[in-house]
Amino acid sequence: MTSKETEAQARNGRSGRRPGQSGAREAILAAARTRFSEVGFDKTSIRAVATDAGVDPALVHHYFGTKQKLFAAVVEFPVDPEVTLAAVEAAPLDQLGETILRVVATVWDSPAGPGLIAALRTLLGGGEPELARTFLLEVVTERVRLRIATPEDDGRVRISLAISQVIGVLVARKIVGVEPLASMPIPELVATVGPTLQRYLTGEIEHAG
Structure with a gap:
């Protein structure tokens, strides 16, 4: 496990959010898909996606980096x-x-x-x-x-x-x-x-x- 994921998990534990586990990535993608569909790219924030997924925003950045890369993952776009x-x-x-x-x-x-x-x-x-x-x-x-x-x-x-x-x-x-x-x-x-x-x-x- 990387140091970033460990730190994110520690913050999750303090905040009562879902820890970084195997289902966290899928939860983030599902939350992002809903957000992007409902309000579009510009009005979607990493923090809002993290809240919907029940994870720390650091975990979203850990898995996907930028919001643009998160969207590319949602639509399964194979290049950046x-x-x-x-x-x-x-x-x-x-x-x-x-x-x-x-x-x-x-x-x-x-x-x-x-x-x-x-x-x-x-x-x-x-x-x-x-x-x-x-x-x-x-x-x-x-x-x-x-x-x-x-x-x-x-x-x-x-x-x-x-x-x-x-x-x-x-x-x-x-x-x-x-x-x-x-x-x-x-x-x-x-x-x-x-x-x-x-x-x-x-x-x-x-x-x-």
Whole structure:
């Protein structure tokens, strides 16, 4: 047992909360799933999840680290979204479309791909639309939206169009297997679809308020 878990257990004992035991991780995930579904990502706190699960907040951090990683565990996302988001955030604004597509396609073509496909199937067909919306709008794309937002356009329409484009490509490429899209090399995919994605994000579109 690690020192962090021991310390968390000691605090739990003093507070009367559930000690860090084998069922604590599952209790945290169940509490987080309910919280994220009901109030979304931004309004969910580690402390609130810990209270619902009957554990010390230190134990939540011990098992999952950040709130973002906790959400990724709830939706069974096999990679850390922060890695992808960091690469996207480093891209110049006029290269966002091609960068997003390149990064996402590269991750999906990696060894993590099968796990990502399973996660996508769960989000699309698991009967939990609230979690899917939260994951896409608050975890994956909110920081991109903030980059493209202007006083006249909050970027929400643009982000929804971008999401539809990327999901469409991923479903056609990885789930349905539509050729030649399914076997198209990533550079060709980026060159073909990237400009459309860029137009959705920063170009001229109608009713973008």
